[in-house]
Amino acid sequence: MKVPTPTSLAAGPGLRGVIFDFGGVLIDMRWDVSAGLEEAHGLPRLALLETLYRTPTWLEIERGQGDLHAWRTEAHRLLEERAGRSLPQLHDAWLASRHLIRANVSLAQRLRPTYRTAILSNADHSLRGRLRELGILDCFDTVVSSAEEGLAKPDIEIYRRAASRIGLPPEACVFVDDAEANVRAAEELGMKGVVYRVDRGQDLPALLAALGVVVP
Numbered sequence: 001m002k003v004p005t006p007t008s009l010a011a012g013p014g015l016r017g018v019i020f021d022f023g024g025v026l027i028d029m030r031w032d033v034s035a036g037l038e039e040a041h042g043l044p045r046l047a048l049l050e051t052l053y054r055t056p057t058w059l060e061i062e063r064g065q066g067d068l069h070a071w072r073t074e075a076h077r078l079l080e081e082r083a084g085r086s087l088p089q090l091h092d093a094w095l096a097s098r099h100l101i102r103a104n105v106s107l108a109q110r111l112r113p114t115y116r117t118a119i120l121s122n123a124d125h126s127l128r129g130r131l132r133e134l135g136i137l138d139c140f141d142t143v144v145s146s147a148e149e150g151l152a153k154p155d156i157e158i159y160r161r162a163a164s165r166i167g168l169p170p171e172a173c174v175f176v177d178d179a180e181a182n183v184r185a186a187e188e189l190g191m192k193g194v195v196y197r198v199d200r201g202q203d204l205p206a207l208l209a210a211l212g213v214v215v216p
Contacts, residue, residue, distance in 0.1 A: 015192065015212055017166050017173040018111055019159075022121035024178030024198065026104055026136070031199050033097040037090050043083055051078040052091050062122045064147040071124075100134060104204055109139050110216045116166040120175070122146040122153050141166050153177070154185030163191070174211055176204065 023029055034048045052058065052075045060066040072091065080087050108117050117140045121127055127145045131137040142165040146152035149161060163170045175186035176194040183193035194207045205215040 014172055015115070015174060017116040017118070017163065017168045018108070018208065018213060019118045019120050019162050019166075019173055019175045019186075019191075020104070020108060020140075021175075021177040021179075021182070022119050022123060022127065022131075023098075025176050025196055025204075026101055026108070026119070027098050028101050028198055029178075030094065030097045030099075034094045037094060041083065041087060041090065043079070047079060047082055048090060048094055051075045051082070059152075061124050062146045062152045064125060064150050068124055068126070100136070101198055104198075105136055105139060107205055107208075107215065111213075112141070114216075115213070116141050116168060118142045118144060118162050118166050120144045120153070120158065120162040153179075153182040156185060156189050159186045159189050159191060163189075174208060174213060176208075 020026055035045065037043075038045055038047050052072075055074070055078070057066060057071050057074055061068065061071050075091055076087070076089060079090060111117055119131070119140050119142075121144070123145050125145075125147045127147065128137065128143060131143065137143070142162075144158065144162045144165060146158065149158055151158050153159070159175065160170060162175075163173050166173075170186075170190040174192040174194060175183060176196050177183050177186070178195070178197055180195050183195050187193040192211045194204075194211065196202055196204050196207060209215055
C-alpha cells in the first residue's frame, strides 16, 4: 500500500493545481468606476467595456497581433462616436483605478507548495511585465498569456496548455475566472470550475474549499 505524503493528505481528492484568471480574480476590474464614468458622461451602461474589449481589434490584440496604441486609440474613437461628442480619456481613468485583490494574491501564495498554481489570462503582451511591476510574477508556478500563446479563452487548447505547464492533467486542476463562459469551457476539459466575482462580495477561499481545495 502506498503511504500518503503530507501533500496528498492535505489536498482535496485528486486536486493538485489551482489556475487563476488575472483580471477580475487577482486584480479588481473596478466595475463601479466604469459605471460611474459612464453615468457621469451620459454613456450607455457597459460602453467602456464594449469599446475596449468587445471589438475585433481586441480579439487580435489578445492573440498577440496588432498594435496596442492603435487599439487604445480606436477604443476612444468608438466611445466618442457613441457619445456624439469629444470625451476625456475615460478608458485611461478606468484602467488606472484597478488594483490588486491582495487577499486573493495572498491565497495563491499560501496554496503553494501543496498546490501548483498558474495564471491563465486573456491579455496583451504587457501582462508578464505588469505582473513583475506588481511584484507577483514569482507568486505563481507559471503564467499563460493568450497573447504569447496565440489563442484565448474559451478555446479549450489554452486550458490544456495551462495544466500541462504545471505538470498536471486537467482533471487535477481547479480554474477560477470571473466569466462564466470561460469557466464552463474549462469544465468541458475536465477541470473543476469556480465563477468568482469580487464585485459581488464572494469569498474565494470558501468557493475553493467547497470543491475540496484545502486553504491554509
